[in-house]
Amino acid sequence: xxxxxxxxxxxxxxxxxxxxxxxxxxxxxxxxxxxxxxxxxxxxxxxxxxxxxxxxxxxxxxxxxxxxxxxxxxxxxxxxxxxxxxxxxxxxxxxxxxxxxxxxxxxxxxxxx
Amino acid sequence: xxxxxxxxxxxxxxxxxxxxxxxxxxxxxxxxxxxxxxxxxxxxxxxxxxxxxxxxxxxxxxxxxxxxxxxxxxxxxxxxxxxxxxxxxxxxxxxxxxxxxxxxxxxxxxxx
Numbered sequence: 001x002x003x004x005x006x007x008x009x010x011x012x013x014x015x016x017x018x019x020x021x022x023x024x025x026x027x028x029x030x031x032x033x034x035x036x037x038x039x040x041x042x043x044x045x046x047x048x049x050x051x052x053x054x055x056x057x058x059x060x061x062x063x064x065x066x067x068x069x070x071x072x073x074x075x076x077x078x079x080x081x082x083x084x085x086x087x088x089x090x091x092x093x094x095x096x097x098x099x100x101x102x103x104x105x106x107x108x109x110x111x112x113x
Numbered sequence: 114x115x116x117x118x119x120x121x122x123x124x125x126x127x128x129x130x131x132x133x134x135x136x137x138x139x140x141x142x143x144x145x146x147x148x149x150x151x152x153x154x155x156x157x158x159x160x161x162x163x164x165x166x167x168x169x170x171x172x173x174x175x176x177x178x179x180x181x182x183x184x185x186x187x188x189x190x191x192x193x194x195x196x197x198x199x200x201x202x203x204x205x206x207x208x209x210x211x212x213x214x215x216x217x218x219x220x221x222x223x224x225x
Binding site: 034036038041042043044045046049088090100101102103105106108 | 155156158214215
């Protein structure tokens with residue numbers, strides 16, 4: 001069965017600094033991979049997704065993620081963090097044959113002024 | 114227009130009561146889902162419906178029952194509410210395989 005691990009429960013970065021959130025997955029084949037963001041009191045919003053092809057995918061709000069098959073990773077990055085990026089970030093994996101998506105435990109991002 | 118809307122946003126109720134949470138999507142998606150998010154933010158899938166057919170039912174107590182009157186609606190009915198049911202419940206929908214989900218804003222259920 002597919003699973004997702006987000007090793008970092010909580011990360012704090014200064015505004016303007018770069019950001020990388022880690023995500024590792026376990027799946028027998030190439031899965032669909034996703035990053036979602038959840039602002040306080042809100043639902044989850046899709047940031048970006050990977051299906052196939054170019055391993056570096058661009059998303060909304062200046063985020064990007066890189067799929068590395070050899071490391072079973074799909075880390076999320078942003079070159080310069082804004083205070084409004086403070087939120088909970090979820091990595092998710094879904095198989096190609098259905099929509100059974102599994103979420104990681106989430107990483108809470110705090111942005112210092 | 115809200116793509117996936119849930120009502121109510123907040124629900125406070127006593128143990129033993131029966132309650133329902135409604136979900137509607139106006140995206141024309143074929144599949145709808147219910148997720149439970151616990152106090153530690155962990156998301157667990159509860160149900161999904163594809164064209165009125167239940168296709169996923171994780172180990173959820175049978176006190177929880179999804180009801181889908183049509184493709185645009187997936188309501189969640191909960192019988193005999195327990196303290197442990199307190200959580201945020203999210204509805205979501207999707208279209209094509211791997212297209213990602215569109216989430217509602219959640220219903221915070223508090224059982225007292």
